[in-house]
Amino acid sequence: MIVNLEELQPGSILAEDIYIRTNRPIITAKTVLTKEHIKILKSFLVKEVTIENTRIDGTKIMQSSSSIHKQARNEKKSNFLELFIQTVQLYKKEFLSWQSGLPVNIANIRNILLPLLEEVENVSKEIFSIYHLSNKKEYLYQHSIAVAVISALIAEKMNYSYRDMIQVALAGCLSDAGMAKINQRLLHKTEPLTEDEFNEVKKHTRYSLEMIPEHTLLKKETRLAIYQHHERIDGSGYPMGNADNKIHAFAKIIAVADTFHAMTSERLYRKKQSPFRVIEQMHQDHFGEFDLTILQSLSNAITQFTTGSKIRLSNGEKAEILFISSIPTRPLVKTLENELILDLEKNRHIFIEEILEY
Structure with a gap:
């Protein structure tokens, strides 16, 4: 929707690039707008911008009558984008309940994820745009849903059955459940962790396994994958330092999805990076850590463009x-x-x- 700059609120998501007398946009589409962004727009005398219908916190934006009359262009709506934001907020509620001591409800998590998973096959381009939405304060919740969706896409590209794709997605989503038991100060620290702090955060894999009960909706392999998702096939990972054949295939998929989204996303101490650049880094700088078949499946999903794109x-x-x-x-x-x-x-x-x- 098109809104006047005076009505623009932080947390709104830009739907189109903004150009001001230059070939390079001053702010790109999918940017989560902050007060600083809005100040920049005002300094360039921008009168109105096109934004998504949903803010990053999941709230719907009511369009003013003046904006409705001004909207002449076709608005490219992203149902997947809105669904992703809403799913993040639903997951956030679950995570906060775990922090307060309530048990993990597997059925709830599955029901939260299913609407997104039903869209996975048709929205690969949108999936690789969600890193734009990475928000420092909401990263922990966004990451869990993004890892679930990216893991599901990789599984789909590798011809996994729909049932196993759901299991991989559940494992991806719940892999950081144990973060609910980590000191919140560490979760929101604005600079890199010390060695001792990182060792504390590493305990989240064990906490996740302890929190997540055996359940008819969850395979034993899925619980194992949650525990193993930080293992690396060269034995350099944790918590056990297991190598290739001792790591479950589900965990290998989540390891790729987890690292990919983390490297592309804006963090408290790092800027976001292009998915294409991250794929190259994962091939080169992290060679030997990830299953090449899985990494190639992710690469193929990203580079689905053709001549003329x-x-x-x-x-x-x-x-x-x-x-x-x-x-x-x-x-x-x-x-x-x-x-x-x-x-x-x-x-x-x-x-x-x-x-x-x-």
């Missing part, structure tokens, strides 16, 4: 894909503004920021 580059320019090389994250592209041909394999300092149109 429109993208935005890390330098802010929009471009069109001309040729997809052996490294899908680094195709040959042509910038739309000045028709400059760029081979991203040779221009390693530039990377794909986002897919705009398939």
Whole structure:
């Protein structure tokens, strides 16, 4: 919806890029607007912007009559985006109940996730846009739902049955349940953790297993995956330091989804990163830690673009894909503004920021 800047509230989600006499947007679509963003818009004399119908906290935005009359363009609504935000808020309520001592209700978590999981196959592009919504204060809750959805997508790409896809998603969602037993000061610390603090946070895998009961809706393998999701196939993970064949396949999927979303998201002490850049980092900087088949399935899901797809580059320019090389994250592209041909394999300092149109 289109709203006047005077009506714009922090927590609103930008639906379209904002350009001011430049080829590079001053604020990109899917940005969760803060007071600082709104001040910037006012300084550029922006009168109105297009935002999503739902704020990051899940509240619906009522459109004023003046805004309704001004809305002439077709508004691209993202039902998945709204559903994701609402699901995060439902999960948040469950998590806060665990912090107060209430038990984990497996049926509730499954019911919360199912509407999102039913959309997984058709919304891969939207799934790889949810990192834009990462919000420092809400990250813990957003992360659990994002890991569930990304894990489900990987399982779907690997031809898992629908039943097992749900189990993988449940394990992904509940993998950080034990964080409810960690000191809240550590969960909201604004700088990197000390070694002792990190060792304390590591205990969340054991807490998760203790909190999550055996249940007819949860396979034994699913509970094991929750416990093992920080293990790495080279034996460098925790809590047991298990290597490849001692780690369940579900846990290997969650490990990839968990790391991917964490690396793309804005954290209390780190800015968000492009999914395409993160995939490259996971292949290169974390080589040997993740199952390559699983990592490749995630890569394939991200790089589903084709020749002619429109993208935005890390330098802010929009471009069109001309040729997809052996490294899908680094195709040959042509910038739309000045028709400059760029081979991203040779221009390693530039990377794909986002897919705009398939």
